[in-house]
Amino acid sequence: MLQEKLLKKISNFARSTFVPITEDMDGEYDSSKFSGIPWLSQNEEWPICPNCHKPLNFFMQLNLKDLPTMSHLAQLHDSEGLVQLFYCTNEDPHCESECEAFLPFSNSVVVRLVDIAGKKPQKIEESPVVGAFSPKRIVTWEKEKDYPDYQELAENNVELTEDEEDVYCELELTVFGDKLSGWPAWVQGVEYPNCPECGETMQILFQIDSEDHLPYMFGDVGCGHITVCPRHPHQLAFGWACS
Numbered sequence: 001m002l003q004e005k006l007l008k009k010i011s012n013f014a015r016s017t018f019v020p021i022t023e024d025m026d027g028e029y030d031s032s033k034f035s036g037i038p039w040l041s042q043n044e045e046w047p048i049c050p051n052c053h054k055p056l057n058f059f060m061q062l063n064l065k066d067l068p069t070m071s072h073l074a075q076l077h078d079s080e081g082l083v084q085l086f087y088c089t090n091e092d093p094h095c096e097s098e099c100e101a102f103l104p105f106s107n108s109v110v111v112r113l114v115d116i117a118g119k120k121p122q123k124i125e126e127s128p129v130v131g132a133f134s135p136k137r138i139v140t141w142e143k144e145k146d147y148p149d150y151q152e153l154a155e156n157n158v159e160l161t162e163d164e165e166d167v168y169c170e171l172e173l174t175v176f177g178d179k180l181s182g183w184p185a186w187v188q189g190v191e192y193p194n195c196p197e198c199g200e201t202m203q204i205l206f207q208i209d210s211e212d213h214l215p216y217m218f219g220d221v222g223c224g225h226i227t228v229c230p231r232h233p234h235q236l237a238f239g240w241a242c243s
Helices: 002-009 071-078 150-155 162-171
Strands: 015-023 057-063 082-087 109-114 136-146 179-181 203-209 223-228 236-241
Touching: 002 162, 057 203, 071 203, 082 203, 082 223, 082 236, 109 236, 136 179, 150 162
Parallel strands: none
Antiparallel strands: 015 136, 015 179, 057 082, 082 109, 179 203, 203 223, 223 236
16 A cells, blocks of 8 residues: 555656667677777777776767657757767776775766768777777667655655555665666766856666676675766766765
8 A cells, every 4th residue: 555655656756667688799890889899980999098098998888869769858869970978997106095996087087979871980909998898789668667765756746655655665666777767776876066167957868787787886886877967968977976
């Protein structure tokens, strides 16, 4: 009975999220993928970390034309191109710590929207990153129902009793792991960045959890999020938190 009342209470907050289904291969330069070889323009250098001056590790790429419809990011579907995330994993120096890569807009992280219309990619045979991760091409998406965690519900003026909060946590209504859209699985509270162009709250595009499709851990089993401005799709950020 309590579970039914709880689900009715939060029904307006249900969103679709999409879990990536992958295969162990790289795919084309413009494929949606984890690791592998990214789409780079003909005369473009592989992104370099300004702290250690070594190539950034290519974490992932999303081809916008291949993505399922995300209702809260309608303007993103009017855009074309690729969302790419590069991240410095060098530990000597430890750029993640020195550059505070857990905060949005860190200079040891590159997250960007790349226009590829009418352009040809640079043909790269091998990643310049020492110990680059094995590629995983995203072949399809598995749709799931997603809800905000209890902290975000509170910020949306939904008050849960202690019993409701216990049931909410037991049901695990917020989807963990790597996922497209939906609601962020926050670790240390709600931490959406603001768009540097208009100041609007940025929204989740993709969640990257520790050691899911990428063999990488953010701090102590942390969880990261690519966020995007709903009004300015070229404004992207990446940040993460751990317990």
